[in-house]
Amino acid sequence: METNGPVWVIAEQMDCRLLAVSLQLIGQARKLADRLETSVEAVLMGDNMDLQPQQLIAAGADRVYVGNAPDLADYQPELYTELVVNLAKARQPEIVLIGSTAMGRELAPLVAASLKTGLTAHCIDLVLDENNILEARIPAYGGLLSIICPEKRPQMATVAAGVFSIPEPDETRTGEVVRMEIPEHLPGRIQTLEIIQEESEGVPLESANIVVAGGAGAGDLEGWNIIAALAKTLNAALGSTRPAVDEGWTDLETMIGQSGKMVAPELYIGVGLSGELQHMVGIRNAKVMVAVNNDPKSPVFEQVDYGIVDDCREFVPVLIEKIKEYKEKQVTC
Amino acid sequence: MLNIIVCVKAVPDPKEACNIQIDPATKTLMRCDVPLVVNPLDKNAMEAALKLKEKMDAKITVLSMGPPEAGNIVKECLALGADQGILLSDPAFAGADAYATAYTLAKSVEHVGSFDLILCGMASSDGSTEWVGPEMGTFLNIPVVTMVKEIVEIGDEWWKVKAGFETGFRLVRVKLPAVFTVTRELNAPRALSFSGIIKARKKEITRWGIDELGVPEESVGIKGSPTIVSKLDSKESKRAVEVISGTREEKAEYIVRKLADEGVI
Ligand SMILES: Cc1cc2nc3c(=O)[nH]c(=O)nc-3n(C[C@H](O)[C@H](O)[C@H](O)COP(=O)(O)OP(=O)(O)OC[C@H]3O[C@@H](n4cnc5c(N)ncnc54)[C@H](O)[C@@H]3O)c2cc1C
Ligand SMILES: Nc1ncnc2c1ncn2[C@@H]1O[C@H](COP(=O)(O)O)[C@@H](O)[C@H]1O
Numbered sequence: 001m002e003t004n005g006p007v008w009v010i011a012e013q014m015d016c017r018l019l020a021v022s023l024q025l026i027g028q029a030r031k032l033a034d035r036l037e038t039s040v041e042a043v044l045m046g047d048n049m050d051l052q053p054q055q056l057i058a059a060g061a062d063r064v065y066v067g068n069a070p071d072l073a074d075y076q077p078e079l080y081t082e083l084v085v086n087l088a089k090a091r092q093p094e095i096v097l098i099g100s101t102a103m104g105r106e107l108a109p110l111v112a113a114s115l116k117t118g119l120t121a122h123c124i125d126l127v128l129d130e131n132n133i134l135e136a137r138i139p140a141y142g143g144l145l146s147i148i149c150p151e152k153r154p155q156m157a158t159v160a161a162g163v164f165s166i167p168e169p170d171e172t173r174t175g176e177v178v179r180m181e182i183p184e185h186l187p188g189r190i191q192t193l194e195i196i197q198e199e200s201e202g203v204p205l206e207s208a209n210i211v212v213a214g215g216a217g218a219g220d221l222e223g224w225n226i227i228a229a230l231a232k233t234l235n236a237a238l239g240s241t242r243p244a245v246d247e248g249w250t251d252l253e254t255m256i257g258q259s260g261k262m263v264a265p266e267l268y269i270g271v272g273l274s275g276e277l278q279h280m281v282g283i284r285n286a287k288v289m290v291a292v293n294n295d296p297k298s299p300v301f302e303q304v305d306y307g308i309v310d311d312c313r314e315f316v317p318v319l320i321e322k323i324k325e326y327k328e329k330q331v332t333c
Numbered sequence: 334m335l336n337i338i339v340c341v342k343a344v345p346d347p348k349e350a351c352n353i354q355i356d357p358a359t360k361t362l363m364r365c366d367v368p369l370v371v372n373p374l375d376k377n378a379m380e381a382a383l384k385l386k387e388k389m390d391a392k393i394t395v396l397s398m399g400p401p402e403a404g405n406i407v408k409e410c411l412a413l414g415a416d417q418g419i420l421l422s423d424p425a426f427a428g429a430d431a432y433a434t435a436y437t438l439a440k441s442v443e444h445v446g447s448f449d450l451i452l453c454g455m456a457s458s459d460g461s462t463e464w465v466g467p468e469m470g471t472f473l474n475i476p477v478v479t480m481v482k483e484i485v486e487i488g489d490e491w492w493k494v495k496a497g498f499e500t501g502f503r504l505v506r507v508k509l510p511a512v513f514t515v516t517r518e519l520n521a522p523r524a525l526s527f528s529g530i531i532k533a534r535k536k537e538i539t540r541w542g543i544d545e546l547g548v549p550e551e552s553v554g555i556k557g558s559p560t561i562v563s564k565l566d567s568k569e570s571k572r573a574v575e576v577i578s579g580t581r582e583e584k585a586e587y588i589v590r591k592l593a594d595e596g597v598i
Contacts, residue, residue: 077478101499109464109468110471112468113435114471117432119432146564149559190476191505192505196502246517252516259461290588290592305572305575306588
C-alpha cells in the first residue's frame with residue numbers, strides 16, 4: 001500500500017499573531033488527514049515565532065515547520081515561495097491549503113506554478129471523493145462545482161476566513177516543531193519594504209451583528225448612498241456585491257462572497273442584488289435574512305426569510321424612517 | 334524603451350443580466366448570447382500602460398487568448414493606443430484552466446521577445462481565480478506583484494509600488510522585468526476616442542495558434558490543465574421566504590416589527 005503524503009496548511013501571521021483562517025484550515029486539514037491516515041503539517045514563516053507553533057499543534061497539527069528570522073517578519077514573495085517550494089519537494093504533501101488572504105492569494109499561485117500543479121481558487125468546501133481525491137467546491141452556474149486535480153500533486157486550494165470554524169484547542173496535544181533553514185543569500189528581485197494597516201471607517205464586516213449589502217440594483221452612486229445610509233441607521237456594516245465594486249461605489253474590502261468575505265451576522269439585509277450564489281455563500285450562516293428587490297421572480301427570494309418587492313431607491317428611505325421611529329420609541333420607554 | 338505587455342481577457346459582458354446557468358435536466362450549460370467585452374480590471378491594466386507611454390518611450394503589446402471573436406477586444410485596445418495586438422486562438426487552447434492559460438500566455442510572451450513589464454488585471458470577471466498573472470510570472474521566472482494600486486516610483490531598474498494588503502497596503506520594491514496585476518484603484522480607464530478608432534483600422538492583429546508557439550499539444554488547453562471539473566451539484570439549502578405585501582409604509586413598518594420580534598435590531 002502506498003502511504004499518503006501529509007496534508008499541509010501554509011499558516012500566516014500578522015504582527016506575530018496567527019490569523020484565524022490558519023487555525024480554521026488546520027481543523028479541516030485534520031479531518032482530511034484522518035481519512036487519508038496521514039499527518040497534518042503546518043508551515044509558518046515569521047519572526048519571534050516561539051509560541052505560535054504550539055497553537056497550531058493544539059488546533060490539530062502534528063508537525064510545524066517554522067521559518068524564524070527577522071527577514072521573514074513580513075511576507076516576502078520570493079523568499080516565502082522558495083522556502084515553501086523546497087520544503088514541499090522534500091515532504092511531498094498530498095494536499096496544500098492556503099488562506100485566501102492578500103498573502104495567500106499571491107503565494108498560492110507562485111507555489112503551485114513552481115510545483116507544476118493545479119490550484120483551486122477560493123473554495124467553500126473541501127471533501128474527499130470515493131478515491132480519496134480532493135474535491136474543492138466552488139459556486140458556479142447556479143450550483144456547486146467540484147474541481148479536482150486528479151494527477152498532479154500536491155492538490156492545492158485557497159479558502160477564505162470563515163468558511164470553516166476554528167477547532168476547539170486541545171492544549172494536551174503534542175507535536176513536533178522543526179526549524180527551517182533560512183538561505184543566507186536572500187533572493188533579491190523583490191522586497192516588501194513595509195506593510196501598513198489603515199483604520200477602516202464604519203463597522204468592520206467580520207464582527208458586525210448586522211450587515212446591509214447593496215448590489216447593482218442601487219443603479220448609481222446616489223442609490224448606493226441610500227443603501228449606505230440604511231447601514232448607518234442600523235449601525236450595521238456595509239457589504240457589497242461585485243458589480244458595486246466594479247462601479248466604484250465601494251471598496252473591494254466590502255465585497256461579500258466566494259472571492260470576498262465570509263460573514264455570519266444576526267441580520268442580513270440584501271438590497272438590489274440578485275442572490276447569485278457566489279455572493280450568497282458568503283452569508284449563508286446569517287440568522288435572519290431580508291431581501292429588497294424590485295423583481296418578484298428574483299432568485300434572491302428563494303434564499304432569504306423575508307422578501308420585499310419594491311424599488312430600493314424608493315423603499316429604503318421609508319424603511320430608514322421607520323427604523324428611526326422604532327429606535328426612538330425604544331429609548332423613551 | 335519600455336516594452337509593456339498587457340494581458341486582456343474577453344469575458345461575457347458582466348452588465349448583461351443573462352447569466353450562464355446549468356440546465357437542471359440535461360446538466361449542460363445554457364449559454365446565452367452575451368457579447369464579449371474587455372474584462373473590467375484589464376481596462377485598468379491597459380490604462381496603466383497608456384499612462385506609462387505618456388511619460389516615457391514605451392511600446393504596448395496587447396495579448397489575449399480566446400475565441401476568434403475576441404479579436405474585437407484586441408482591436409478595442411489598439412484603438413485605445415496599443416501598438417501591437419496578438420490574439421492566441423486555436424481549438425487546442427480551449428478548456429484551459431488558470432495554469433494552462435498562464436503557460437500559454439508565458440510561451441507567447443517569450444515568442445514576442447523582449448519585454449520589461451507585464452500588466453494583468455487582478456482577476457477576470459468570469460474565471461476570477463487571480464492566478465493567471467502570478468503563474469505566468471513564475472513560468473517566465475520573473476517577480477510578481479499582485480493587487481498593485483499605485484505606482485509610487487519609477488527607477489531605471491527598481492520600481493516601487495503600493496499593493497493592496499488586507500485592510501491596508503504593502504509597499505514593494507521590485508526589479509523589472511516583472512508582472513503586475515492591477516486593481517481598480519490604480520486609475521480611471523479612458524474612453525475610446527473617434528481618432529483612436531480610425532487609427533486602429535490600419536493596425537493589424539497578429540493571430541497565433543499552437544504551431545506558431547511551437548509548444549506540445551499536451552501542455553495547452555484542457556490537456557495541459559491540471560484541474561478539471563468533476564461534477565456539478567444543485568444549489569444548497571433554501572429558506573422559506575415570507576413575501577411582505579402592502580403599501581410602502583406598511584411593508585416597512587411590518588419588517589421593522591418582525592425584526593424587532595426576532596431580536597435582531
Ligand atoms: C468565480 C467568480 C467569483 C465571484 N465572486 C463573487 C463574490 O465574492 N461576491 C459577489 O458579490 N459576486 C461575486 N461574483 C459575481 C457574481 O456571480 C454576480 O455577478 C454578482 O454577485 C451579482 O451582483 P448583483 O446581485 O449586485 O447584480 P445583479 O445580478 O445584476 O442583480 C441586480 C439585482 O437588482 C435588482 N434591481 C434592479 N434595480 C432595482 C431597484 N431599483 N430596486 C431593487 N432592486 C433592483 C434586479 O432585479 C437584480 O435582481 C463572482 C463571479 C465569479 C465568476
Ligand atoms: N485568456 C486570457 N487572455 C489574456 N489574459 C488573460 C486570460 N485569462 C486571464 N488573463 C489575465 O489574467 C488576469 C487574471 O485572470 P484570472 O486568473 O482568470 O482571474 C486577467 O485580468 C487578465 O489580465
